[in-house]
Amino acid sequence: MIDLIDVSKSYGPGLPAVNHANLHVDKGEFVFIVGNSGSGKSTLIKLLLKELDSTSGKIIVSGEKLEGMKHRRVAKYRRKLGVVFQDFRLLKDRDVYENVAFAQRVVNRPTRVIRKRVPEVLQEVGLAGKYKAYPDELSGGEQQRVALARAIVNRPDILLADEPTGNLDPKTSEEIMKLLEEINERGTTVLVVTHNKEIVNSMKKRVLTMHNGVIISDEKEGEYYEA
Amino acid sequence: MRPSTIWYTLKQGIKNIKRNFMFSIASIITMAACIFLFGIFFSIVNNVNTLAHKVEEDVPITVLFNEGTTQEQMDAVGELIKQRPEVSKIEFESGDEAWEKMKQEYFGDDSEAADGFKDDNPLANSSNYRVYMNNIEKQSELVAYIKTLDNVREVNQSEQAAKTLGSINRIVSYVSVAVIVILLLIAVFLISNTISVGITVRKDEIGIMKYIGATDAFVRAPFLLEGMILGLIGAGIPLIILYFCYNNVVTYVYTKFSVLMGVVDFIPVGQIYQTLVPVALALGIGIGLVGSFITTRKHLKV
Numbered sequence: 376m377i378d379l380i381d382v383s384k385s386y387g388p389g390l391p392a393v394n395h396a397n398l399h400v401d402k403g404e405f406v407f408i409v410g411n412s413g414s415g416k417s418t419l420i421k422l423l424l425k426e427l428d429s430t431s432g433k434i435i436v437s438g439e440k441l442e443g444m445k446h447r448r449v450a451k452y453r454r455k456l457g458v459v460f461q462d463f464r465l466l467k468d469r470d471v472y473e474n475v476a477f478a479q480r481v482v483n484r485p486t487r488v489i490r491k492r493v494p495e496v497l498q499e500v501g502l503a504g505k506y507k508a509y510p511d512e513l514s515g516g517e518q519q520r521v522a523l524a525r526a527i528v529n530r531p532d533i534l535l536a537d538e539p540t541g542n543l544d545p546k547t548s549e550e551i552m553k554l555l556e557e558i559n560e561r562g563t564t565v566l567v568v569t570h571n572k573e574i575v576n577s578m579k580k581r582v583l584t585m586h587n588g589v590i591i592s593d594e595k596e597g598e599y600y601e602a
Numbered sequence: 603m604r605p606s607t608i609w610y611t612l613k614q615g616i617k618n619i620k621r622n623f624m625f626s627i628a629s630i631i632t633m634a635a636c637i638f639l640f641g642i643f644f645s646i647v648n649n650v651n652t653l654a655h656k657v658e659e660d661v662p663i664t665v666l667f668n669e670g671t672t673q674e675q676m677d678a679v680g681e682l683i684k685q686r687p688e689v690s691k692i693e694f695e696s697g698d699e700a701w702e703k704m705k706q707e708y709f710g711d712d713s714e715a716a717d718g719f720k721d722d723n724p725l726a727n728s729s730n731y732r733v734y735m736n737n738i739e740k741q742s743e744l745v746a747y748i749k750t751l752d753n754v755r756e757v758n759q760s761e762q763a764a765k766t767l768g769s770i771n772r773i774v775s776y777v778s779v780a781v782i783v784i785l786l787l788i789a790v791f792l793i794s795n796t797i798s799v800g801i802t803v804r805k806d807e808i809g810i811m812k813y814i815g816a817t818d819a820f821v822r823a824p825f826l827l828e829g830m831i832l833g834l835i836g837a838g839i840p841l842i843i844l845y846f847c848y849n850n851v852v853t854y855v856y857t858k859f860s861v862l863m864g865v866v867d868f869i870p871v872g873q874i875y876q877t878l879v880p881v882a883l884a885l886g887i888g889i890g891l892v893g894s895f896i897t898t899r900k901h902l903k904v
Contacts, residue, residue: 424813447818454815464810481816486606525814 376402376533376564377423382432383588384418391430392418394588400566402532405559407575408568409599410585416568419585420537423566424458425449437532454482457526457534457563461541463518465510471497471521472506478525492528500524500554516547520554527558534558536567540574548574575599607820615827618800625796626832632792633836633889636785637882641844643778644878645869650771652869662693662732663745664758669727671753679751680731688744690736694729701725786889793832793893797825801901808902822898826891833890837882844878845871 377400385391393415400406408416421427422434425441434441437455444452465474472493479489497503500520510518519539526534536555540548552567552574559565569575575582575598582597583590592600619626665683667676676694684692695703701723733748735741745757801808811821848871855862 450812450815450817452815453813456815458813464806466807466810477810478814480606480610481811481814481820483604483607483820485604529814 376400376437378435380433382422382429382434384422384427385430391588393422396590398590400564402564403562405556405565405580407580407582408566408585409575409582414585415588416585417537420535420568423535424456425452454529455532457531459519459522459526459536459539461538463522465518465521467510470507470509471502474521475524475528478528482529496524496528515543516550519543519551523554527563531563533564533566538568538570540569540571552578572599611823611827614824615831618824618828619831621803622796622799625799629792629796629832630836633789633833633886634839636789637837637886638840638844639785640782640885641840641878641882643774643782645848645874647771647774647778648874649869650774653866654771662734665731665733665748665754666756667729668753668755675753676729679753682751683731683733683748686744688735688740690734693732695732697723697726697729700728789889790893793829793890794897797829797894797897798901800825800828818902821902825898826894829890829894830887833886834883837886841879841882
């Protein structure tokens with residue numbers, strides 16, 4: 376599903392943000408990417424999102440080679456990905472329903488499909504009763520659920536989560552992680568960048584540790600090691 | 603494109619305008635000023651053109667004869683000219699008549715000065731035909747034909763008036779083109795500014811759209827539409843104002859300078875608007891589109 380072959384990314388002179396990274400992720404896997412600030416985790420996510428281009432190496436995601444991908448193709452490629460961020464990035468002037476429906480409008484889904492699919496996915500993230508609420512009326516955990524609903528509403532192959540629990544208390548973080556696990560169990564490949572040691576250690580998933588741009592460990596049922 | 607996408611684009615475009623209301627108003631006003639001036643110049647140039655054309659048709663060609671040409675020979679030439687289809691009428695003026703007329707025009711009551719010439723008519727050789735045409739485009743053809751006729755010394759195309767009007771028209775055209783180009787540039791700049799404010803306001807939203815996989819066209823469409831709507835409104839307002847102004851100006855000119863009644867025919871507003879409306883609307887929408895297109899190209903690269 377995801378292949379990185381000797382991938383490097385530098386922003387300028389000095390140490391590259393990602394340094395000769397090699398990685399293979401199978402369809403349906405759940406992978407944590409951990410490491411200190413500046414270890415290259417976010418750069419890695421940005422490379423996968425095709426927000427950045429690698430300096431060298433090869434990235435293949437869901438059968439698509441990212442190097443040399445035409446600008447026009449990028450939008451279509453991103454439809455295979457769902458993405459959530461630490462700061463939720465919801466549209467504050469629209470209610471929950473519209474925030475999720477927005478993702479479907481963007482990819483040209485007909486209204487009748489949107490009307491059916493949005494309540495369905497809100498049900499999945501446990502927000503069925505709050506579809507009329509605005510982001511500011513929701514707790515952090517609820518906002519992240521909306522963001523998750525938006526990320527999966529188009530049934531992406533891969534879900535990328537960049538510090539999804541960074542702004543949440545431990546209990547809410549656990550709930551969000553549980554939700555990510557459920558999404559993963561329904562067949563979506565999930566990559567989670569996180570600092571949350573307790574959660575990583577309790578979930579017993581594959582853990583990739585990065586340090587100074589290098590993937591220093593890759594373990595099945597791994598733990599969060601301080602580098 | 604799906605109807606729902608078109609509807610979405612339209613809604614977002616209008617929302618953008620409402621969100622930066624002041625900027626939108628500024629763009630519309632500049633655009634309106636631009637189209638208003640365009641409309642004024644357009645009307646002037648068209649009217650002067652029509653007038654020039656009319657003058658051309660009213661001013662005759664003068665045919666002069668060689669010395670010693672008899673009246674019979676001149677009559678024969680007159681007959682030949684009269685037979686041409688493009689000639690509407692011809693008038694004959696003898697050398698004596700020409701001199702009488704000139705005396706009146708130049709010396710007026712000062713008959714002493716004119717008496718100096720006594721019977722020595724300086725214009726004795728100026729018997730001429732004045733040829734009026736119904737189709738001014740054939741003028742040079744007709745002149746060439748008359749020149750081939752026997753005894754014809756000279757053919758004068760009295761195009762001075764037409765030429766003067768023509769050069770006025772040219773000056774008006776140049777000035778208007780210059781003013782309009784400057785205004786158009788300002789309009790493009792202001793629209794571009796409005797759009798870029800709109801883009802800044804919606805940066806987060808655009809970022810999210812990009813992550814979700816929105817195509818460039820989908821992201822840009824509301825902004826392009828916004829530009830076109832601004833252009834359309836900006837062109838529509840002056841067209842309405844000009845419509846009423848035009849008739850008022852025509853009435854004013856006729857009352858103030860009643861001499862012109864019958865001499866100067868203004869083109870009816872309906873006829874002017876047949877061309878002006880589509881041109882002005884296309885111009886407004888075009889400028890709006892260009893302004894927003896440049897801006898979205900510059901700012902929406904992700």
